[in-house]
Amino acid sequence: MDLIIGGAYQGKREYAMSRFALGEKDIFICRGDGEPDWSARCIAGLESFALRCVREGVDPVELFRAHERQWENSVLICEDIFCGVVPLGAENRAWREAAGRLCAYLASQADSVTRMFCGLAGRLK
Amino acid sequence: MTVFISGGVKSGKSSLAQRCALRLAGGGKRYYVATMLPSDDEDRARIRRHVADRAGMGFETLEVPRRVEDCLSLGDHRGTFLVDSVTALLLNEMYPDGAVEADTGAARRCAEGLLKVAMDAGNAVFVSDYIYSDAIKYDAFTERYRADLASIDRALAAACDTVLELCAGCVTVHKGVWGE
Numbered sequence: 001m002d003l004i005i006g007g008a009y010q011g012k013r014e015y016a017m018s019r020f021a022l023g024e025k026d027i028f029i030c031r032g033d034g035e036p037d038w039s040a041r042c043i044a045g046l047e048s049f050a051l052r053c054v055r056e057g058v059d060p061v062e063l064f065r066a067h068e069r070q071w072e073n074s075v076l077i078c079e080d081i082f083c084g085v086v087p088l089g090a091e092n093r094a095w096r097e098a099a100g101r102l103c104a105y106l107a108s109q110a111d112s113v114t115r116m117f118c119g120l121a122g123r124l125k
Numbered sequence: 126m127t128v129f130i131s132g133g134v135k136s137g138k139s140s141l142a143q144r145c146a147l148r149l150a151g152g153g154k155r156y157y158v159a160t161m162l163p164s165d166d167e168d169r170a171r172i173r174r175h176v177a178d179r180a181g182m183g184f185e186t187l188e189v190p191r192r193v194e195d196c197l198s199l200g201d202h203r204g205t206f207l208v209d210s211v212t213a214l215l216l217n218e219m220y221p222d223g224a225v226e227a228d229t230g231a232a233r234r235c236a237e238g239l240l241k242v243a244m245d246a247g248n249a250v251f252v253s254d255y256i257y258s259d260a261i262k263y264d265a266f267t268e269r270y271r272a273d274l275a276s277i278d279r280a281l282a283a284a285c286d287t288v289l290e291l292c293a294g295c296v297t298v299h300k301g302v303w304g305e
Contacts, residue, residue, distance in 0.1 A: 006257075007255065007258040008257040008271060008272075008275065009272050009276070010275065081260035082260070083258035084261060087259075092261070117131075117282075118131060118288065118299070119282050122299055
């Protein structure tokens, strides 16, 4: 599995498409409702998936663990939402923490971790 | 040579950009392209701080809050231009003269002007702000501004020879070479 993280609008999906020769149809984008399509070659918007988990009271790391055979060769994309001021609302705080824990878990399992900065890829792992 | 610098607030971007522009200029002409339109005392104090910071460095200041490419004709285009900042330029282009509605062509114009500076200037250093990594759902105007600024950042990062990220005064090189 290859993990790509980076701030908003930094070119994460575009990079994934070019590096892994993906088309739009290969990418499942989490919109904050329902399960991701675990069979997709690329799952993007994991921060939205984490928000949905918080709202439904489930642990995103546990959900990912339960499906690990399905994403072990996938490309996963998460927005870096971790550098701002502590958010005011309790839900936003829980969201940020859940997404952060998910990223740390996925990074530990990943073959490669890439961080996007202004459209440029930097290898973290 | 062209250099793009971004990073968080107060991370030392402006000061690094000044040192960088000085070095690129050698003994040649160097221009500080001032982009901020001050709106209150806080802005004016900030400008005074920046002016004091670069005193004695031999920069000629060009006030270009919009149409950044005009700096090339206001100075000698073969010189070294320090553009600080992309963030302010976009804001000025989006809301000219106190406009309430954002000008939707602003980002494209801004990017074209900046790329022209990158192409035609002897040397250029661009400073932007990295505002993309917090967990806040912004209103549509702010979100639009973030998306537009990021699109300009990506275009500049692709065009420039060197791309640097600053954090607490420390440099990460994302592209090209850098050494002080």
